[in-house]
Structures are given as structure tokens and as C-alpha cells.
Amino acid sequence: MTPLTREQCLELDRLDPLAARREAFRLPADLIYLDGNSLGALTVGAERSVARAVGVQWGIDLIRSWNVHGWIDLPATLGERVGRLIGAAPGETLVCDSTSVDLFKLAAAASLGRGARRKIVTEAGNFPTDLYILQGLAKLSPQIEVHAVPRDRIHDAIDADTFLVVLTHVHYRTAEMYDLAAMSARAHAMGARILWDLSHSVGAVPVDLRATEADFAIGCTYKYLNGGPGAPAFLYVRRELQESLQPVLSGWLGDARPFEFLDDYAPAPGVDRHRCGTPPVLAFAALDGALETFDGVDMAAVRHKSVQLSELFIALVEALPGADALTLASPRDPQRRGSHVSFAHAQGYPLMQRLISRGVIGDFRAPDLLRFGFTPLYLRFVDVWDAVRIFGEEMVAMPTGPSDDAPRLKVT
Amino acid sequence: MTPLTREQCLELDRLDPLAARREAFRLPADLIYLDGNSLGALTVGAERSVARAVGVQWGIDLIRSWNVHGWIDLPATLGERVGRLIGAAPGETLVCDSTSVDLFKLAAAASLGRGARRKIVTEAGNFPTDLYILQGLAKLSPQIEVHAVPRDRIHDAIDADTFLVVLTHVHYRTAEMYDLAAMSARAHAMGARILWDLSHSVGAVPVDLRATEADFAIGCTYKYLNGGPGAPAFLYVRRELQESLQPVLSGWLGDARPFEFLDDYAPAPGVDRHRCGTPPVLAFAALDGALETFDGVDMAAVRHKSVQLSELFIALVEALPGADALTLASPRDPQRRGSHVSFAHAQGYPLMQRLISRGVIGDFRAPDLLRFGFTPLYLRFVDVWDAVRIFGEEMVAMPTGPSDDAPRLKVT
Numbered sequence: 001m002t003p004l005t006r007e008q009c010l011e012l013d014r015l016d017p018l019a020a021r022r023e024a025f026r027l028p029a030d031l032i033y034l035d036g037n038s039l040g041a042l043t044v045g046a047e048r049s050v051a052r053a054v055g056v057q058w059g060i061d062l063i064r065s066w067n068v069h070g071w072i073d074l075p076a077t078l079g080e081r082v083g084r085l086i087g088a089a090p091g092e093t094l095v096c097d098s099t100s101v102d103l104f105k106l107a108a109a110a111s112l113g114r115g116a117r118r119k120i121v122t123e124a125g126n127f128p129t130d131l132y133i134l135q136g137l138a139k140l141s142p143q144i145e146v147h148a149v150p151r152d153r154i155h156d157a158i159d160a161d162t163f164l165v166v167l168t169h170v171h172y173r174t175a176e177m178y179d180l181a182a183m184s185a186r187a188h189a190m191g192a193r194i195l196w197d198l199s200h201s202v203g204a205v206p207v208d209l210r211a212t213e214a215d216f217a218i219g220c221t222y223k224y225l226n227g228g229p230g231a232p233a234f235l236y237v238r239r240e241l242q243e244s245l246q247p248v249l250s251g252w253l254g255d256a257r258p259f260e261f262l263d264d265y266a267p268a269p270g271v272d273r274h275r276c277g278t279p280p281v282l283a284f285a286a287l288d289g290a291l292e293t294f295d296g297v298d299m300a301a302v303r304h305k306s307v308q309l310s311e312l313f314i315a316l317v318e319a320l321p322g323a324d325a326l327t328l329a330s331p332r333d334p335q336r337r338g339s340h341v342s343f344a345h346a347q348g349y350p351l352m353q354r355l356i357s358r359g360v361i362g363d364f365r366a367p368d369l370l371r372f373g374f375t376p377l378y379l380r381f382v383d384v385w386d387a388v389r390i391f392g393e394e395m396v397a398m399p400t401g402p403s404d405d406a407p408r409l410k411v412t
Numbered sequence: 413m414t415p416l417t418r419e420q421c422l423e424l425d426r427l428d429p430l431a432a433r434r435e436a437f438r439l440p441a442d443l444i445y446l447d448g449n450s451l452g453a454l455t456v457g458a459e460r461s462v463a464r465a466v467g468v469q470w471g472i473d474l475i476r477s478w479n480v481h482g483w484i485d486l487p488a489t490l491g492e493r494v495g496r497l498i499g500a501a502p503g504e505t506l507v508c509d510s511t512s513v514d515l516f517k518l519a520a521a522a523s524l525g526r527g528a529r530r531k532i533v534t535e536a537g538n539f540p541t542d543l544y545i546l547q548g549l550a551k552l553s554p555q556i557e558v559h560a561v562p563r564d565r566i567h568d569a570i571d572a573d574t575f576l577v578v579l580t581h582v583h584y585r586t587a588e589m590y591d592l593a594a595m596s597a598r599a600h601a602m603g604a605r606i607l608w609d610l611s612h613s614v615g616a617v618p619v620d621l622r623a624t625e626a627d628f629a630i631g632c633t634y635k636y637l638n639g640g641p642g643a644p645a646f647l648y649v650r651r652e653l654q655e656s657l658q659p660v661l662s663g664w665l666g667d668a669r670p671f672e673f674l675d676d677y678a679p680a681p682g683v684d685r686h687r688c689g690t691p692p693v694l695a696f697a698a699l700d701g702a703l704e705t706f707d708g709v710d711m712a713a714v715r716h717k718s719v720q721l722s723e724l725f726i727a728l729v730e731a732l733p734g735a736d737a738l739t740l741a742s743p744r745d746p747q748r749r750g751s752h753v754s755f756a757h758a759q760g761y762p763l764m765q766r767l768i769s770r771g772v773i774g775d776f777r778a779p780d781l782l783r784f785g786f787t788p789l790y791l792r793f794v795d796v797w798d799a800v801r802i803f804g805e806e807m808v809a810m811p812t813g814p815s816d817d818a819p820r821l822k823v824t
Contacts, residue, residue: 098689251512277510
């Protein structure tokens with residue numbers, strides 16, 4: 001199954017039905033970019049869309065662009081395009097604000113209807129912002145308790161006192177995946193709602209929010225969707241819950257009649273009520289262009305290639321001389337793994353710095369994880385081959401013993 | 413004092429010490445843009461900065477740009493540049509999120525330390541998002557009461573049960589200005605904090621937050637600062653209050669050690685704790701470039717020209733044939749007026765549509781206001797002259813009687 005030669009990788013690329021998608025990306029020739037799970041690459045579409053939004057829409061049409069170029073509709077129009085990738089029905093998805101802010105919006109709104117229930121259940125070691133935002137909500141509403149428990153105790157922690165379960169579908173460190181349907185069923189059986197963070201799923205792993213009966217979801221668009229650095233996030237609210245969900249972060253663009261400038265907030269119909277302030281149009285323009293690369297793409301094909309790339313990477317890495325210094329930190333079973341692969345290495349930080357200096361861009365997560373993302377729309381099998389060859393060279397060349405290098409900043 | 417001829421306006425332009433700043437802007441030749449109080453014009457600096465952020469930083473340096481291009485520092489570095497324009501000391505201002513979200517952040521954080529006090533005092537007819545956000549906070553914290561009272565009753569409404577006063581310095585409809593120092597003194601005398609919305613002030617009206625003892629402030633950067641459509645907002649927290657203010661919207665980038673990925677939030681020192689999620693870098697890049705036009709600008713000179721332009725506009729409009737159909741809705745005293753001027757007209761909406769079709773871009777605010785903004789860095793005296801000439805022609809040409817035209821969307 002694992003190709004034994006570089007030529008076999010090139011042959012896989014020739015047969016790859018997604019191969020042509022790579023042409024939509026502006027990739028530096030001297031890099032193998034295995035960090036699309038953190039910041040997706042620039043596309044020709046995003047570059048063109050931003051240039052048009054700046055030069056024509058802002059520069060020439062100015063204030064009129066809110067109407068004539070549909071700026072005011074961007075949260076909804078982009079929401080529909082993202083919604084298609086996560087199994088949302090029309091009118092269930094909105095692009096706006098950051099993942100952190102969107103989590104606060106939905107968790108706070110859900111807390112208003114909690115009745116006597118007090119608990120939010122989440123995972124210890126979840127991505128920090130998810131934990132921190134819930135802690136902030138509990139600071140404002142001290143009756144709320146945030147229970148962050150290990151993964152294997154989530155199921156039992158969801159009880160009759162729980163009003164909300166907040167989980168990240170694909171774990172940011174290990175890529176371990178939850179069973180969406182099973183966890184939703186557990187939450188619903190106990191009378192709770194479930195909110196999924198899809199930041200490391202959307203655009204890489206097929207997700208069907210309706211079929212798996214999710215209540216709420218949020219996620220990033222700057223990872224596998226290539227929306228640009230800090231691109232606006234999305235939020236999802238199941239249609240059946242929309243009219244009963246009252247926003248707390250009730251900004252003017254979530255009002256039913258924002259241009260009547262009335263003193264009392266009345267929520268807009270449906271998911272639109274979760275709009276808040278004026279959206280950053282240039283950031284939306286980048287995402288708008290970037291999403292073109294997903295037009296007509298079958299997410300099953302994306303997933304198939306993601307698994308192929310990841311399996312190839314693991315097999316080749318584990319065959320390297322010196323591989324005994326590495327421990328696979330991701331699930332070995334591809335059915336339980338998202339689209340990145342992490343290996344623990346005692347000198348993970350300096351080793352990743354060496355890879356980066358050789359043009360193989362992955363990232364490091366303290367204390368010891370080397371993390372590599374596999375983005376099926378622009379990564380080739382031969383890239384995996386070449387990256388592993390360099391990985392092997394640098395592992396052999398590493399001086400042994402402890403290192404003084406301290407980790408530096410890197411955004412997830 | 414009022415120029416009597418177009419030639420006199422041209423002479424004023426020749427003498428204008430700010431005249432050369434206009435060269436930094438990309439203004440369509442066929443427009444007179446009197447809506448910079450809603451969406452500021454594109455600058456050469458913003459265009460260049462966005463192109464660089466997209467093509468070089470995102471496109472080539474990719475994830476490494478968080479460090480090598482200082483993306484991670486943008487909220488603070490841009491905060492300092494905005495802070496200079498509002499009389500903030502270093503370390504008091506942050507650029508992040510939207511005005512609505514930033515208001516929620518500060519009001520929610522202030523509410524944690526309110527003790528037994530229950531009231532937030534604000535103005536009826538304040539910009540809706542300010543009212544709506546406070547209403548949302550009260551929905552989550554039902555002990556909080558939002559008292560929105562008419563302008564002339566604000567002073568008395570601030571009492572010993574008030575923990576926060578939220579006012580907009582320059583009113584979005586009338587441009588009427590509050591006395592910052594007097595209102596701060598009143599709030600403090602009653603033991604309350606005061607939060608200023610500077611959306612219609614920053615970049616047009618000199619503001620000295622420290623001298624006037626403001627506690628908190630928020631504001632837009634897409635109006636007079638020309639940061640681009642939906643550009644990120646700013647927030648200000650007086651240094652003396654920073655360490656006691658606990659964020660509720662506690663996202664991971666407001667944590668003291670975000671890249672250690674810990675489970676428990678610990679606020680970053682100072683104003684940085686009010687960062688939340690990952691910032692939209694392309695929107696920040698536009699603001700970064702746009703702020704170049706304020707480098708070395710004396711805000712007193714900006715204010716002087718703003719008053720000159722506004723006074724000229726009022727005088728010329730009121731001398732038009734048919735001016736008896738207009739009522740000045742802004743304060744006549746320039747000391748009490750910001751940098752826009754509103755006139756009420758029974759057929760304000762169709763009249764504004766006619767002006768726009770002639771290339772004079774102002775905006776309309778229901779039910780009857782024509783609103784014109786005066787942006788000293790790119791507006792000329794001759795523009796005011798020419799705009800008023802067209803205004804006069806269209807007012808005369810207006811059919812009399814009611815109109816069926818319905819207002820359409822426009823973002824403040």
C-alpha cells in the first residue's frame with residue numbers, strides 16, 4: 001500500500017482527481033506547506049477578490065457598496081457556502097466575528113433557556129479559547145458551572161444538570177475525532193444541547209450537522225477553507241432552535257430592522273439575529289474568493305485523499321532511521337483521525353525549527369509535539385515523500401541532549 | 413466670513429495647511445464624497461498595505477508571518493497609533509473586534525465589579541448598537557437595569573445606584589457633542605464609571621481621554637480614520653483600572669500565556685487581556701496603511717478645518733433658494749458640533765437619492781435627515797461650494813408632494 005519510491009508518488013499525483021485544484025493556489029516554490037491546518041494557503045481567487053474589494057468596491061463605489069456589491073449580505077451568503085460543507089440546511093449558517101466571539105454568542109444564548117440546569121460539559125485539554133470563553137460566561141453568570149473532564153469521562157459527565165455540551169470535533173493536538181452522532185444522542189438523551197467546534201474539521205473532514213442532529217456549531221475559516229489570516233468564523237444554529245434562541249451579544253445588525261434605528265432590540269428572524277457589529281468586509285472578501293476552490297468539490301473525495309496523504313506520511317516517517325525517537329500522538333486508525341498528524345519527540349521544538357529552515361513547514365505544540373497538516377486541495381503525494389526525506393535527514397543530523405531553544409509564538 | 417465666490421474657495425484651498433494630505437487618498441474624480449463619517453475613503457497606504465499583507469505575508473511567508481511580520485502584535489501596535497489621536501497614554505488602547513463586541517467586553521467586565529449598584533445610564537436615541545448591546549447584557553444579568561433617558565436628563569439620571577454611564581461623544585444623527593470632562597466628573601461624583609463611544613469623534617474631533625478622566629472608550633476606525641469597510645474597532649481602558657478589570661469575553665489571545673495552551677484562563681497584563689480571538693489580519697493591514705495619513709497631523713488643525721468646512725456648508729446651504737424647506741438638525745454652535753451636519757427635509761430620502769445620482773455622496777437617516785460629513789484630510793473648500801450648488805439645483809428641481817421611494821440599506 002505504501003509507495004516505495006518517489007516515482008510511485010508522482011504516479012499517484014497523476015491519478016489524483018483533485019490534482020488540478022492545486023493550480024488555484026499561490027504556493028511558494030521552495031516550500032512544502034504542512035501547516036494548512038493552522039493557516040490555509042493563499043488562492044488566486046482570494047487575491048483577486050480582495051483586490052476588487054479594495055480597488056473597485058471601497059475605492060470607487062465607496063459607501064454604495066453596502067448595497068450594490070452586497071456587502072451587507074456577506075455574513076449570510078458566505079454562511080450558505082460554508083453551510084454546504086458541513087451538512088447545514090439553507091438559513092442555518094452565518095459567517096461573522098471570531099470563533100471565540102461566536103462561541104460566546106451561542107453559549108450565552110443557550111444559557112438563557114437553561115431552566116434550573118447549571119452545567120456546561122466540555123473536554124479538559126480542549127482548545128484553550130473554548131475553555132476560556134466558557135469560563136468567562138460563568139464569571140458573568142455564577143450559577144453556571146463549567147465541567148472540563150477527560151475525553152473518556154465526557155459521556156458520563158453529561159447528566160440531568162447539564163444544559164450544554166461543548167466539544168471540538170477534531171482535537172487540535174492529536175486530531176482525534178469524536179463520533180458526532182453518538183455524542184449528540186447522549187446529550188439529547190440527557191436533555192442537553194450540543195455545540196461542536198468544527199475548526200479543525202471544516203474543509204477537510206465531511207461533517208453532516210443535520211444528519212448527526214447537532215444543535216449548534218462554530219468554526220474557523222482560516223484553516224482548511226483558506227480564508228486568510230484571522231478570517232471570520234462561522235456559526236450554525238439548527239433551524240428548529242432558531243426562534244427560541246435570544247441573542248445576548250445583540251448588536252445592531254442582528255436586529256430585525258437595523259436601518260430604522262430604533263431604541264429597542266428585536267431579534268432578526270432565524271440565524272441572522274446572531275450578526276452583531278459591522279463585518280470586516282476585506283476579510284470577508286478574501287474568504288469569498290477562497291471558497292471558490294471548494295466549488296463542485298466532493299467532500300468524500302477530499303476525505304479520501306486526506307487519509308491517503310496522512311497514511312503515507314505516517315508509514316514513511318515510521319520507516320525512517322531514528323524513528324524510534326518518535327511517538328505517534330494521533331490515532332493510528334484513520335477513521336478516528338482528522339486531517340493532521342502529530343508525533344511526539346523529546347526535542348520537538350528544535351527539530352521543527354530545522355524542518356522549517358529546510359522549507360518543510362509544520363508546527364510545534366508544547367511540550368513536545370510536531371504537528372503536520374494534510375490539505376488535499378493543494379498537497380501532492382510527492383510533497384509528502386520529499387518532506388519525509390528532509391525529516392529523516394534532520395532527525396539524523398540533530399545533536400543529542402537537551403536544547404536551550406525556547407518555543408516562540410505560533411497561532412493555531 | 414463666508415466666501416462669496418468659487419474662486420474664494422479655491423484660494424482657501426491654496427492656503428490650507430492640510431491640502432497636501434488629499435494626495436494620499438484614492439478619490440473618484442466624479443464624486444464629492446461627503447460620507448467619510450460613515451465609510452472613510454481608500455488611501456494609497458491602505459491599498460499598498462493590504463496588497464503586501466496578501467501577496468507577500470500571507471502568500472509567501474504564510475504561518476511565519478505571525479512572528480516575522482508582527483501580525484500577533486497588530487492589536488497593540490495599531491492601538492498605540494489610535495491612542496495618540498484620543499489622548500491615551502501608551503498601553504491603554506487596543507484595536508480588536510467590532511465596536512459592538514468591544515462595548516460588550518467593557519460593559520460586561522465593568523458589571524463584575526459593580527457591587528450592589530444596578531444601573532447603566534445611557535441616552536435614548538443613542539446609536540442602536542450601544543443600546544442593544546447593553547440590553548443584551550441585562551438579559552444575561554437580570555439584576556442590571558439599562559436606563560436610556562433623553563439627553564437633558566442624563567445628568568440627573570446618574571445616581572448612587574449607577575455603576576456605568578455609556579454615552580456617544582458625537583451623536584450619529586445630529587453631531588451634537590457632550591462635554592467629556594463635565595460628564596466624567598458627574599459620573600465620578602456619583603461613584604460610577606463612564607464609557608465613551610468615540611465612533612464619530614476619532615480622527616475628526618480632538619479628544620483627550622486622560623485629561624477628561626474617561627474610564628473606558630470604544631470606537632470605529634472605518635469613519636474618519638479610513639480603516640476600510642467594517643475595519644476593526646478600538647477600545648480604551650484607563651491604566652489605573654486595568655488590573656482590576658476581569659474580562660468576560662476571555663478569548664485565548666487575552667490570556668497571559670496563550671501559547672502554552674493551558675486549561676485555565678489567566679488575564680494578560682494591562683489592556684491586552686481584552687484581546688479575544690484571532691484578529692482578521694487583512695482588515696488590520698488596511699487600517700495600518702490608512703493611519704499613515706495621520707502621521708504628524710495636528711488634531712487641532714484637523715478640527716479647525718472641520719469647523720471651517722462645516723460652517724461654510726451651513727452658510728451656503730441656508731442661502732440657497734428653497735432653503736426654507738430645510739431645518740438645521742445639528743447644533744448651530746460649532747463648539748457643540750462634531751464633524752458632520754444634518755438638515756431635515758420633508759422629502760429627505762428622494763432628495764438624497766438625487767444628490768447621489770449627481771455625484772454628491774451624503775447619506776439619509778430616517779425619517780427625514782440629510783447627513784453630510786466633513787473630512788478635513790481629503791475634502792476641499794471648493795468641494796463644499798460645488799456640492800452646495802448641486803444641492804440647490806436638485807432642491808429646486810424636486811417635484812413637490814409625497815414620494816413613494818422607500819429608504820434602502822445604508823451602514824452608519
